[in-house]
Amino acid sequence: MDFNVEAIRKDFPILKREVNGKPLIYLDNAATSQTPQQVIDVIVDYYSNYNANIHRGVHALSQEATDAYENARRKIQKHFNAQHPYEIIFTSGTTHSINVVANGFASLLKEGDEVIVSALEHHSNIVPWQMLCEKTGASLKVIPMSLEGELVLSEYDALLNETTKLVFVNHISNALGTINPIKTIIEKAHSVGAAVLVDGAQACPHLKPNVQELDVDFYVCSAHKICGPTGIGMLYGKQEWLKKLPPYQGGGEMISEVTFEKTTYADLPHKFEAGTPNVCGGIAFGAAIDYMNTIGFDAIANYENELLEYATSELLKIEGIKIYGTSKNKTSVISFNIGNIHPYDLGTLLDKMGVAVRTGQHCAQPIMDFYQIPGTVRASFMFYNTKEEIDLFIVALKKSIMMLS
Incomplete structure (x- = not known):
């Protein structure tokens, strides 16, 4: 089938809701994905x-x-x-x-x-x-x-x-x-x-x-x-x-x-x-x-790789960002920190703006110990996310950084 993200998004009722008065931008898919109406x-x-x-x-x-x-x-x-x-x-x-x-x-x-x-x-x-x-x-x-x-x-x-x-x-x-x-x-x-x-x-x-x-x-x-x-x-x-x-x-x-x-x-x-x-x-x-x-895993992989590349390029424009996990062979997960700002603080402010990300050690403490960090902010994307959501995430992230700097 042709990949139509807007049609796909209509299958997921939860994507229509608001959080703290803002449209939900759900970027915590590595923790759990959302469920389509068909399921x-x-x-x-x-x-x-x-x-x-x-x-x-x-x-x-x-x-x-x-x-x-x-x-x-x-x-x-x-x-x-x-x-x-x-x-x-x-x-x-x-x-x-x-x-x-x-x-x-x-x-x-x-x-x-x-x-x-x-x-x-x-x-x-x-x-x-x-x-x-x-x-x-x-x-x-x-x-x-x-x-x-x-x-x-x-x-x-x-x-x-x-x-x-x-x-x-x-x-x-x-x-x-x-x-x-x-x-x-x-x-x-x-x-x-x-x-x-x-x-x-x-x-x-x-x-x-x-x-x-x-x-x-x-x-x-x-x-x-x-x-x-x-x-x-x-x-x-x-x-x-x-x-x-x-x-x-x-x-x-x-x-x-x-x-x-x-x-x-x-x-x-x-x-x-x-x-x-x-x-x-x-x-x-x-x-x-x-x-x-029915969506097709080749189509999913291609689209999610586009999201990963786009989000990575936009995040790298932010001063002080450090991305952890830069393997050439990776999927649509980005773990990062901004300067000395604690990831929990960033995650809390992002939630106030309707953006759901995961913060902390992600049940992978040995990885965090290896990098000598307390944790990261993790944004993870699925095939129902969009580049427009990534743009709004970046805006919210910049606002959060300003508030915490």
Whole structure:
């Protein structure tokens, strides 16, 4: 389809509202994206017409809900090009997905094993692995980053060895927008027999990962970054790994047979989906994938790159600005500071003018420590933002700087 941003914006009811008497300019998309009416309608339709528990009922509502939920799983399988629908595990989000894998590997690692994370990770892709190492005696190694916000792959090569069992890296940095060379990282890890988990939370709104082409062992993401609802996400895992890992939780749905002497577990994907799931969330996740694909990820990437280049050029005209994360391969995220002005103060004043940005460490304290800063202002763009919004953001930013100088 032709890319028509004004037509697209009409799909998002929230973009019509005002904040503090000003039209909303929403530039906090790296934290969560907004939701189009097409997805909202699916949520309303579920609760209005066929709200029921799934997989367990013989009545019509349960069967309709089950069909819609499993159809969403197949949509997600197709979108990510997983080989089988049962390789898609529904979770509450990226953090939950990572913890499922970390919990599973607690029974597979031992003292002397090594796991590798990158310096660009969100806390959700650091803390579970630290906890895993504490449980197992394995060691945590870190791929360092450069001043440009890129991973130093020569150092990664030096870290890899026969004791490396797992590698964890994000596809795109939430704090800096850096797009990591994950295919190369995966190939290098596999050359020493290590498995790889990729945190795709920030990547999936901007590009379309192909898990078979990447040959990744685990890939995780959250629907709320992809125009879907909160509280639902995905863990993709190769079936051979998902069969090796023990269940994360015990309860209903994840069992085959239960006696007081012994319980046997259900087949994939139910083995990892204990309890009543977020049925509506899963269905809406599928609807969000449909919506994004109607726009097209090539069109999204091209347009968002225009926004990134335009915003970067306009910001660089401001005296005293420092942009963090200057990789040539990055997505539509700009983290910056202005002189000695605290990012929180800038964010507060921008909000008074209707501009929503994120301030702070962005759950990436090691990155901020590397740059020796308390945090940044982060402006992040989606395909429904416009250059006119960027112009208004720049005006508001200049006003804020004057007030704080």
